[in-house]
Amino acid sequence: xxxxxxxxxxxxxxxxxxxxxxxxxxxxxxxxxxxxxxxxxxxxxxxxxxxxxxxxxxxxxxxxxxxxxxxxxxxxxxxxxxxxxxxxxxxxxxxxxxxxxxxxxx
Amino acid sequence: xxxxxxxxxxxxxxxxxxxxxxxxxxxxxxxxxxxxxxxxxxxxxxxxxxxxxxxxxxxxxxxxxxxxxxxxxxxxxxxxxxxxxxxxxxxxxxxxxxxxxxxxxxxxxxxxxxxxxxxxxxxxxxxxxxxxxxxxxxxxxxxxxxxxxxxxxxxxxxxxxxxxxxxxxxxxxxxxxxxxxxxxxxxxxxxxxxxxxxxxxxxxxxxxxxxxxxxxxxxxxxxxxxxxxxxxxxxxxxxxxxxxxxxxxxxxxxxxxxxxxxxxxxxxxxxxxxxxxxxxxxxxxxxxxxxxxxxxxxxxxxxxxxxxxxx
Numbered sequence: 001x002x003x004x005x006x007x008x009x010x011x012x013x014x015x016x017x018x019x020x021x022x023x024x025x026x027x028x029x030x031x032x033x034x035x036x037x038x039x040x041x042x043x044x045x046x047x048x049x050x051x052x053x054x055x056x057x058x059x060x061x062x063x064x065x066x067x068x069x070x071x072x073x074x075x076x077x078x079x080x081x082x083x084x085x086x087x088x089x090x091x092x093x094x095x096x097x098x099x100x101x102x103x104x105x106x
Numbered sequence: 107x108x109x110x111x112x113x114x115x116x117x118x119x120x121x122x123x124x125x126x127x128x129x130x131x132x133x134x135x136x137x138x139x140x141x142x143x144x145x146x147x148x149x150x151x152x153x154x155x156x157x158x159x160x161x162x163x164x165x166x167x168x169x170x171x172x173x174x175x176x177x178x179x180x181x182x183x184x185x186x187x188x189x190x191x192x193x194x195x196x197x198x199x200x201x202x203x204x205x206x207x208x209x210x211x212x213x214x215x216x217x218x219x220x221x222x223x224x225x226x227x228x229x230x231x232x233x234x235x236x237x238x239x240x241x242x243x244x245x246x247x248x249x250x251x252x253x254x255x256x257x258x259x260x261x262x263x264x265x266x267x268x269x270x271x272x273x274x275x276x277x278x279x280x281x282x283x284x285x286x287x288x289x290x291x292x293x294x295x296x297x298x299x300x301x302x303x304x305x306x307x308x309x310x311x312x313x314x315x316x317x318x319x320x321x322x323x324x325x326x327x328x329x330x331x332x333x334x335x336x337x338x339x340x341x342x343x344x345x346x347x348x349x350x351x352x353x354x355x356x357x358x359x360x361x362x363x364x365x366x367x368x369x370x371x372x373x374x375x376x377x378x379x380x381x382x383x384x385x386x387x388x389x390x391x392x393x394x395x396x397x398x399x400x401x402x403x404x405x406x407x408x409x410x411x412x413x414x415x416x417x
Contacts, residue, residue, distance in 0.1 A: 050185040079181055083117050086173065087181045 027103035037063050038072065053087065054079040067101040070094075110199040111137070111227055116173040119145060122156050122164055135262070135402075137227040139166045139174060150401060175222045178203055190218045192296075200230040200301015200308045230301050232309050236264075236403065237271035238280070243408045243416045244272070244392045247284050252276055252338050254357065254389055257366040258375050259396030264403030265366040266342055268396065270299050270309060272364055273340045277312020290315040291336035291361075293326035299342055324352040331359045340364040347380045357389050371395060372409055392416065 038060040045056040057076035061069045071094045078090055085093075099105055112120040115137070123129050123137065128149045136148035144163035147154040158164045178195055179186055189195060193216075194204040207222040244255045255272075259265045279287030292315055294300050300307035302319040311317065316334045318326045323341050327349075330336060339356050341349070344365045356363055369375040372393055376385060384390065393409040408416045 046182075046184055050182075052180050052182045052185060054180065054182075083113075083115075083120075083173070083177055086176060 196297035253391035291330035324348040
């Protein structure tokens with residue numbers, strides 16, 4: 001009985017660890033797909049729509065889930081209000097702040 | 107209005123300018139930033155080179171210039187590539203920012219300007235009422251018509267400011283002069299007169315004025331006489347042959363004209379080859395000669411079609 005219970009526990013815990021690891025990979029894939037869509041939106045709205053970068057970033061944030069959406073929406077917001085930072089400085093800062101929470105950084 | 111310009115400058119530069127007494131007294135007309143050179147301001151009294159907190163000249167770094175330019179283009183250089191080829195941008199308030207850098211050519215035409223090395227913020231000031239003293243000389247009170255008028259003056263003599271106020275006055279009308287408001291059409295190729303931002307006038311141009319913004323003058327004039335049936339048509343800085351041909355069309359259509367031209371005086375304009383047809387036909391009934399001898403907007407004299415002074 002003890003052996004059987006032990007075997008079950010090993011099986012359950014092994015499966016759980018597997019599921020947890022798999023979910024990280026699945027979420028990475030999901031985030032990569034979302035980013036691809038977001039960058040396509042950026043490309044289209046910039047190349048064809050000639051819309052302002054701040055508006056384009058906010059629109060692209062709509063197809064993303066947190067924390068990646070926060071990078072885009074905050075970048076758009078801060079671009080409209082900040083005069084002290086360039087876009088590249090702002091982007092690096094936000095990727096550093098929110099990117100760590102994403103599955104891609106795990 | 108002028109304080110809105112500071113929002114389009116990097117914070118460190120804006121703070122230095124905001125603290126200057128000339129800025130606070132609203133005397134500054136131009137802010138010039140050149141890479142690796144001191145910040146320069148032009149006021150009614152002359153030029154100013156502001157000092158920083160350590161009493162050194164405020165040198166414009168490449169980063170200052172890049173930040174200023176990115177603020178102006180809202181970090182969206184790609185979106186206004188065509189406007190960049192014209193060498194200036196208009197910001198809210200009707201202020202114009204000119205710039206120079208490296209021209210990118212395509213088929214012999216300037217496609218855009220990159221690596222910006224110099225910015226010039228020209229501060230637009232409205233001076234409502236300045237045309238009041240002149241209106242009697244350009245208005246035929248018996249016929250109730252405006253005379254076809256040409257404002258002549260060198261750069262920074264207040265031609266555009268005067269034209270803007272004439273447009274406002276003629277459009278609104280003024281009982282003191284027996285002037286009834288007229289339908290005025292305005293072609294504002296460089297958004298300097300109406301100071302339009304996204305097509306909406308930021309300056310006072312009168313309640314009967316129809317504005318065609320950011321449109322080449324010659325095409326704009328012809329479009330307006332067909333589309334808006336104006337009584338008076340106003341346009342800034344004529345000089346090209348196609349402008350003159352369009353003006354002839356306008357005059358032949360029975361529309362009165364108000365325009366400006368760069369020139370030192372009446373005689374320098376008489377020698378302009380492109381204007382010969384108009385001048386020979388005595389198309390202009392009044393010449394308003396401006397200078398900056400006693401400050402910007404000095405009216406030297408008003409002449410009639412034959413060059414005699416109108417008293």
